[in-house]
Amino acid sequence: MAEQTSSLSAGRLRGRTIVVTGAASGIGRATASLFVQEGARVAVMDINLAAAEAAAEAIGGYPVQIDVTDEASVKRAIAAAAAEFGGIDGLVNSAGIVALNTIAETTLETWKRVIDVNLTGAFLVCRETSQWLRQAEGSTIVNISSAQALQPVATAGAYAASKGGVLSFSKALAVDLAPDVRVNTICPGLVDTPMNEGLKKSADDGPPVPLDKYLLRRWAGPDEIAAAILFLTSHESSYVTGTTLAVDGGRTFH
Numbered sequence: 064m065a066e067q068t069s070s071l072s073a074g075r076l077r078g079r080t081i082v083v084t085g086a087a088s089g090i091g092r093a094t095a096s097l098f099v100q101e102g103a104r105v106a107v108m109d110i111n112l113a114a115a116e117a118a119a120e121a122i123g124g125y126p127v128q129i130d131v132t133d134e135a136s137v138k139r140a141i142a143a144a145a146a147e148f149g150g151i152d153g154l155v156n157s158a159g160i161v162a163l164n165t166i167a168e169t170t171l172e173t174w175k176r177v178i179d180v181n182l183t184g185a186f187l188v189c190r191e192t193s194q195w196l197r198q199a200e201g202s203t204i205v206n207i208s209s210a211q212a213l214q215p216v217a218t219a220g221a222y223a224a225s226k227g228g229v230l231s232f233s234k235a236l237a238v239d240l241a242p243d244v245r246v247n248t249i250c251p252g253l254v255d256t257p258m259n260e261g262l263k264k265s266a267d268d269g270p271p272v273p274l275d276k277y278l279l280r281r282w283a284g285p286d287e288i289a290a291a292i293l294f295l296t297s298h299e300s301s302y303v304t305g306t307t308l309a310v311d312g313g314r315t316f317h
């Protein structure tokens with residue numbers, strides 16, 4: 064039985080078949096859930112199979128294990144979704160990891176892992192999915208970058224580099240896949256998800272995470288990011304491609 068978080072569905076994605084990576088948690092899960100409510104069939108993909116299965120059962124999606132850093136795994140997962148749905152006409156790349164270290168503290172291993180998951184992972188999933196997206200009408204990709212790509216902080220070197228890469232890659236892809244596939248990027252600010260548990264805990268134990276740059280003076284909920292992803296996936300953004308949308312409570316424009 065699919066969980067119901069809203070009764071206001073307008074069926075904006077009726078008939079669509081969409082892959083969401085990182086869909087077992089946080090922004091990806093909120094997006095997968097909203098998309099199902101809007102009428103899409105959704106492949107709930109995550110490296111954590113048990114969590115993907117639990118999320119898919121709660122949401123009403125189709126669980127698939129994927130490690131976005133592993134080419135063979137990406138090929139298998141995308142082929143499984145295409146076979147299940149008879150094609151794919153939308154993709155949201157939300158799988159990601161964060162590391163917050165100054166450059167002196169950043170090991171080569173951490174640097175490589177962050178680039179591998181956040182940037183190479185997005186590349187592999189986009190490449191494998193593009194063959195299906197090109198065959199479908201009105202197809203879309205939304206990649207999740209970060210406000211750290213627009214205005215990095217001191218401890219975000221590897222993360223900001225990976226997310227800056229996602230941003231530039233998405234623009235190149237919008238050109239490459241035009242006019243068949245629209246490709247856009249979302250840059251969230253601080254979102255209340257498991258990714259930020261460490262930050263929240265340190266704020267509980269010490270000084271609060273400073274929100275003074277956030278004009279709205281609060282963190283986002285994952286549903287607020289999902290709503291922006293829905294806009295860029297639905298027909299309502301039919302003339303929008305190659306753009307970057309900051310969903311960051313006003314942190315990065317000033």
Ligand SMILES: NC(=O)c1ccc[n+]([C@@H]2O[C@H](COP(=O)([O-])OP(=O)(O)OC[C@H]3O[C@@H](n4cnc5c(N)ncnc54)[C@H](O)[C@@H]3O)[C@@H](O)[C@H]2O)c1
Pocket residue numbers: 084085086087088089090091108109110111129130131132156157158159160161180184207208209210250251252253254255256257258259
């Ligand atoms: N939470 C924030 O404040 C914030 C801000 C800006 C951008 N983002 C970005 O949004 C996206 C989602 O973040 P979130 O906050 O929902 O995080 P999250 O930790 O709640 O969810 C990330 C999901 O990605 C999955 N994942 C990690 N490595 C993977 C891999 N190799 N293959 C497949 N799946 C993998 C995890 O298992 C997890 O389910 C990430 O790309 C993140 O960088 C988050």
